[in-house]
Amino acid sequence: MWLPTARGTGINRPAYQATVHGPSFLRWAGSKRRSLATLAAAYAASGGHYVEPFAGSAALFFSLSPQSALLADLNGHLVNALRYVRDCPEEIYRRLSKLGRSEIDYYKIRSAFNNCRPFGIEAAVFFVYLNRNCFNGLWRTNLKGEFNVPYGGKEIGENPPLALFEVCSTSLKRATLRHQDFRKTISSVAEEAFIYADPPYFTTSQRVFVEYGSKSFGKEDLRDLIKELILATRRGAAIVLSYHHSLIADALPSTWRKTAVQVTRNVGGFSGSRKVETEMLWTNLPIESVT
Numbered sequence: 001m002w003l004p005t006a007r008g009t010g011i012n013r014p015a016y017q018a019t020v021h022g023p024s025f026l027r028w029a030g031s032k033r034r035s036l037a038t039l040a041a042a043y044a045a046s047g048g049h050y051v052e053p054f055a056g057s058a059a060l061f062f063s064l065s066p067q068s069a070l071l072a073d074l075n076g077h078l079v080n081a082l083r084y085v086r087d088c089p090e091e092i093y094r095r096l097s098k099l100g101r102s103e104i105d106y107y108k109i110r111s112a113f114n115n116c117r118p119f120g121i122e123a124a125v126f127f128v129y130l131n132r133n134c135f136n137g138l139w140r141t142n143l144k145g146e147f148n149v150p151y152g153g154k155e156i157g158e159n160p161p162l163a164l165f166e167v168c169s170t171s172l173k174r175a176t177l178r179h180q181d182f183r184k185t186i187s188s189v190a191e192e193a194f195i196y197a198d199p200p201y202f203t204t205s206q207r208v209f210v211e212y213g214s215k216s217f218g219k220e221d222l223r224d225l226i227k228e229l230i231l232a233t234r235r236g237a238a239i240v241l242s243y244h245h246s247l248i249a250d251a252l253p254s255t256w257r258k259t260a261v262q263v264t265r266n267v268g269g270f271s272g273s274r275k276v277e278t279e280m281l282w283t284n285l286p287i288e289s290v291t
C-alpha cells in the first residue's frame, strides 16, 4: 500500500480525498479490484485529470469517479458499451433484463452479437451480456474477429442492478471516451494529468492471446509504452504503471517508487483456474510504500 509522504507530493495539484464510489458494471480479466486501495492512495497524492489508456472495466475509474477523465481502449466494443451506459443506462438495463441466461440462450446471443451491426445499442447490450455471462469475464476473438468465449456456467452472478448502471453513467458523463491505441492517448496528455497504465502482460505464451484476442501486446508495445510514459513525466504528468514482474524495472527511471500488490489471474485458458499472483506498481509520485 502507498501513502503520501510527509513532504507532500511535490507536484502542484489540489489535494484529492479518495472515496470509493462503486464497482464497474463489467467484469474484466486482469482487473485491479484487489489493488484499488493502493491505487486510490496514489490518486489521492496527485488528483487532477484522470487518464486510463488501457481502460478495460475501468475498475479504478469507477471507484474514484474523478471530476474529469479520459478513458481509452483498443477494444471498440468495450468503448461502445461505455458510451451507451453513459448515455442511456436505463435502456441498457431494460434490454439486458429481457435476455435469457441459460447456456442455450448464451450461445444464441453470442451468435447474434457476432452478426449484429457493430457499435450500436444492440451491440452494447450484447457486449455487457456476454461479459457478465461468459467464462471469467474474458474477451477473446477468433481470427475472423468473432467473440468465442464459452458460457460461464455456475460462476455467473446476477445482472448488475439499474442503480449500478446509473452510478456508472454519472461517472462516465465526466469522461471523454476514445477507441484508440495507448500511444495516441498518452501522447495527448498534458501536465496536471494522472495516468494509470495497466497494459496487458507481454508474453509469447498462449495466455495473452486467450485474454485479449489476436492483437496481443508485444515487445514493441511495451517499449513504446515506457517511452511515452517517460515523455509524459517530463511534461509534468503523475504516472502509475502496473506490471507483472520486474523485467521492465531497468527501463524505468530509478527514481520511480514501487510496491507489490496481489492480483487474480486466469491460468491455463478456459480449462484452467484462477491464481493469485504478485504484481508490481511503479510511480513517479513521491509516496511511500507501507505493508
Ligand SMILES: C[S@@+](CC[C@H](N)C(=O)[O-])C[C@H]1O[C@@H](n2cnc3c(N)ncnc32)[C@H](O)[C@@H]1O
Residues within 6 Å of the ligand: 028, 029, 030, 031, 032, 053, 054, 055, 056, 057, 058, 059, 060, 072, 073, 074, 075, 180, 181, 182, 183, 198, 199, 200, 201, 212, 216, 217, 221
Ligand atoms: C489489463 S486490461 C486493463 C484492465 C483495467 N485496468 C480494469 O480495471 O479492468 C488491458 C486492456 O488493454 C487493452 N489494450 C490492449 N492493447 C491495447 C493498445 N495497444 N492500446 C490501448 N488499449 C489496449 C485491452 O483491450 C484491455 O482492455
